[in-house]
Amino acid sequence: MAKLTVEDIEVTGKRILTRVDFNVPLDAGKVADDKRIRAALPTIRYLVERGGRVILMSHLGRPKGERRPDMSLRPCVPVLSGLAGRDVRFVDDCIGEAVIAAVKELGDGDILLLENLRYYNEETRNDKTFAAKLAALGDVYVNDAFGTAHRAHASTEAITHFIQPCVAGFLLMKEIAYLGDLIESPERPFVAILGGAKISSKIGVISNLLPKVDRIILGGGMSYTFYRAKGMEIGDSMLEGDKVDLAASLLKQGGDRIVLPVDCVISNFLDFDQRKVGELRGVAAEAIPPGWLGLDIGSRSIARFGSILKDAKTIVWNGPMGVFEIEATAKGTYAVARALADATANGAKTVIGGGDSASAVARAGVADQITHVSTGGGASLEFLEGKVLPGVAALTDK
Template structure:
């Protein structure tokens, strides 16, 4: 995907700027924001616009209200948290279109900030309805997208609105960084380039595997997808989570890796258990096995020999991309492999890129989150971008 213009390339002073951010933050049982990473991630873009004297109109979704106004998903608490982080008032507007939103946008002072109510309270957001897009566009003279996590969706606030705004349509700093690390730094990596892929399913990541086999020198596989590859090699996996219908797909990947000269590594030993209770975060008896996994047992993590093998490979790399845990890291007894890989990635003398989703939770839980080069804010968007797909929310912006 070609590079796009950013807020550094345009002067937005005095303009009403519609900024699509990703404030889809988690809340605890008491209704407090439990992780404000996404709010903090948006601050550089917001501060730049404020300092430039733009009138900043922030829009986001939160949760899945399914096109209905549901105050369980109101962005009001986010406005309060953002105001504290930004060090200036953020006016919350209880709608995202209509007279009240238009009045707030038109009366905004230079350098002022408002946050609109959840765009997904309207069905037109996810349907990318032209009328809804036009109503949103009435609020602004220019558009900035800084929500990479939703850039793979052609929604009203990520794509449709751009057709009705005549002024600049550029990216914020967060999207710029995502495109640089997930795009440029994996397209032209410093070598050796090691890719670590985990998670449950080969089917979820098959196109990513195929795309990255074109670029990487080494690929390390962990998580439940390793058991599908084990089946492809004629091994037994007991009761492990696997996709028997994807054996031919896995075989094709192994053949492609061999043809491309990619060092494709699968676990040489596995931590197995005879009982997994994910809901209560408990396992039964555990043991380490090499080779076939017996019936009645299932793999839940990579074993100690695999940990050492993977650590030594990661240590050689100059560029590392990690997407997906090595095991059921949410359970203490099954987290050793994932956390060992996290440590190896963090300690490597390399550009280290964590590609969204569970890998982000894992690197943060391991305590090494502040030691890697880049943590992607996109789950599905990261994967689609790595696959080489066009992201509508990026394609809608002006090309550099």
């Protein structure tokens, strides 16, 4: 990448202010999934082993400017200490005298984790005064939080105006490399799989990928808007009525490169909050009766998608094929996950664009059989749309 990285700087004895993504799920005050902490380890270890004084900052959840104990980063301390093999210090703020004092006490190779950045609304407002206070804590700035790279926040964008150099960590480098190669030089056939509830959240991705891919497989709730654009009845299935014309335009533009499910699993009842569905039936896509709604792709679609993926050399997936949070309607999503694992074993490069797709491959037990599972759902989506990520653009050019 055309930005400075941790490998381009001298770190010994310097205060290395490092933005990480420790936005981890908590359960009863403990970290329920340490995947994001593990993802930051290569950068942390590199800095520590070279005598950097590492100051880590992150957000967790959406406290909206309140000091909420249930969103404290403190539970990350024992997890990171165990993974890094050394004590990690913690300070219960991210700016102020207590933080300045804690930073002064650091020796070479020490690690300090600051409290949740979003305890201050100034973080999400990209406030320059707040950013300057953060910047004053370090000599060098490292961004290794790909999951927030699409946000222009104080700790990712404004901060770079007050500290130099600003460099990329290994995780950020890895994410940009995988996603960048995917777009710029994919081995063919190149297949994109896009799912999820709404076409509105995927318009940019579909439009950007259509000229680049050999096939785009569409599933999930948004597929029913495409069905309606083809004049098909969809019962009570999810519909974005104001996007029907857009779906029709995309179908015309994509031609046979756009692949829709040929059948689906429908139900006469759904209570998502209670994770309950009514009677389930498998029907052809054009045979959804009134009062029923589509919740998953059917067996023929699974077979059809599988045959396309079997021959692919590059695959990117973002968005589930159905309501995978409910076991009875998760079969299509899990089948796609297993198809990607099989494709990887056959030599294909497979990339999961974070978010629900990352959860799906984990639940299907095949996360370690995928070439790359992105740590950033929103960031990977915007990258695939061709958008500039503020957190990356703000880093120092080589």
